[in-house]
Amino acid sequence: MVNLIRAELAKLLGLPTAWIGLAVGSVVAPLLAVLNAGAVRAAIAAGRYEFSADLAYSSIQIVMLGGLILGVVTVSSEYTPTSDDAPGARQITTTLLAEPRRCRLLAAKAIVLVLVVAVQGTVTAVVTLLVVEHEHGGTYPPAEPARVAGAVLEWVLLSLLAYALTLIFRNGIVTLTLLVVNSGVVSVSWLLMKVTPLAAYLPDVVGKHMYLSDLGDVRIHPVVAGAVLLGWVVGLLVLAARLFERREA
Amino acid sequence: MITIDGLTRDRGKTRILHEVTFRARPGRVTGFLGPNGAGKTSTLRLLLGLDRPRAGTALIDGRPYAAWDRPLTVTGALLDGSGAHRSRTARAHLRWVATGNGLPRSRADEVLEIVGLTADAGKRAGKYSLGMSRRLGLATALLGDPRVLILDEPINGLDPAGIRWMRGFLREAAAEGRTVLLSSHLMGELAETADDVVIIVAGRVVADGTLAEVVAGHPSLEDAFLAHTAGEGTSW
Incomplete structure (x- = not known):
């Protein structure tokens, strides 16, 4: 299993698209914190910013995109045609010949994803918080390690969610459109929350309760939020694994 | 040793393999011959555990491909x-x-x-x-x-020097005692390389034996092959 994990790690980090994910996650968040500093400072001065601890965590939300990209790429790269000469040929054939036990393969990929996203998320979150601290001379209430852990946990779980969805769709574009558009442009879940408060338990929004305090009318305890997101992820992973076991490569 | 027994596979409602049965033995090059779409690749994919059969077994040295630990070493x-x-x-x-x-x-x-x-x-x-x-x-x-080599149309896309190199490589692998199974739709190539020949047409094995046995009664492997495929409306 150790060999398998090492192979999957080399495979993931050998992809240029994976480095795009890592770069998006690691560089953009601290950069945004710096760029936004002026506007945020003005808002605080004018008394329009109640939860200044959230200003750090709001700017690190973008790190999530890096994890999503990694979760997608680790699967979609398997299904990319290897060349124009052989449109049916894909890396997944090599992967399954090297490790025909499919559940072990999925587990190894998941472990690698968790490791990479956790390391990247922790480093980026700490750097971004330090930037915010430097720009604004601290936050109120002060930044707590538990909230950083909550944020990193959300990204890890969301990357696993992207991984499971891409396994189900066998197509990275569908997952990326679903998750990125939903989180960045128009959130269907936020719109649904206007209709029913239960929408706050949808997987793309519930995790935010682990580290953001100002999330509209619905209050969900961080532990409950984490458990709900974990439930979504486990459910979708089980479905994805069953499909992957049964489908032909 | 590759042991394929009663391998049957459906695609949708069409049966594409009908109880395919043959052996590929160590120290020999076994040519798996058939027109395009006859079921060669389907058989090899089942043998490698990439797809699932409806019935039958495909074993490599007595075990399914997926049952081997570190399968690439076998x-x-x-x-x-x-x-x-x-x-x-x-x-x-x-x-x-x-x-x-x-x-x-x-x-x-x-x-x-x-x-x-x-x-x-x-x-x-x-x-x-x-x-x-x-x-x-x-x-x-x-x-x-590995002691077993399974190659699907290995000379496709090779230039003449590459084809000659591949022929020598396959002969040498068999001489070293390895089991070599290769599929091809090129009869001239197989006649030069294979010790044993299995002919598959429309998902059914129609001939199986040593090269001499399969050719017997025909001027060449090509004639033997065409005699076996007559009436199948082959696409090429």
Whole structure:
């Protein structure tokens, strides 16, 4: 299993698209914190910013995109045609010949994803918080390690969610459109929350309760939020694994 | 030894393999011959555990492919294309495959040398020509120094020098005691290389024996093949 994990790690980090994910996650968040500093400072001065601890965590939300990209790429790269000469040929054939036990393969990929996203998320979150601290001379209430852990946990779980969805769709574009558009442009879940408060338990929004305090009318305890997101992820992973076991490569 | 017994497979409502049964023995090159669409690749994919049969078994040295730990050390397979992600270099591709099967990373350079790709080891697989892709696929198959080789249309895309090299390579592998099973729709090629021949037409094995047995009564393997496929409306 150790060999398998090492192979999957080399495979993931050998992809240029994976480095795009890592770069998006690691560089953009601290950069945004710096760029936004002026506007945020003005808002605080004018008394329009109640939860200044959230200003750090709001700017690190973008790190999530890096994890999503990694979760997608680790699967979609398997299904990319290897060349124009052989449109049916894909890396997944090599992967399954090297490790025909499919559940072990999925587990190894998941472990690698968790490791990479956790390391990247922790480093980026700490750097971004330090930037915010430097720009604004601290936050109120002060930044707590538990909230950083909550944020990193959300990204890890969301990357696993992207991984499971891409396994189900066998197509990275569908997952990326679903998750990125939903989180960045128009959130269907936020719109649904206007209709029913239960929408706050949808997987793309519930995790935010682990580290953001100002999330509209619905209050969900961080532990409950984490458990709900974990439930979504486990459910979708089980479905994805069953499909992957049964489908032909 | 490859043992295939009663392999049956459906695609949708169509039965594409009808109780396919044959053996490929160590120390011999077994040619799996048939027109395009006859079921050669389908049979090999079932043998490699990539697809699931409706009925029947396909075993490699007595066990299904997926039951082998570190399977590349037992079986090497070449299917369509290079099997490498197009943005990876040949060397990087071979290294992750080697790592996953507990093989030293240095094996990557050794197999690149065997297939003559050393000079292009740092090139991205997506930039490879068809012939180079086949060589990279073969290099991947050889990583674990396997005693069983399963090759689907290995000479497709090779130039004349490459075809000659492949013929010599396959003969040598059999001489070393390995089991070599290769599919082809090129009869002239198989007549030069194979010891045993299995002919499959429309998902059914119609002839199985040594090259001499299958050719017996016909001027050439091509004539024997055409006699077996007569009336099947082959597409080529």
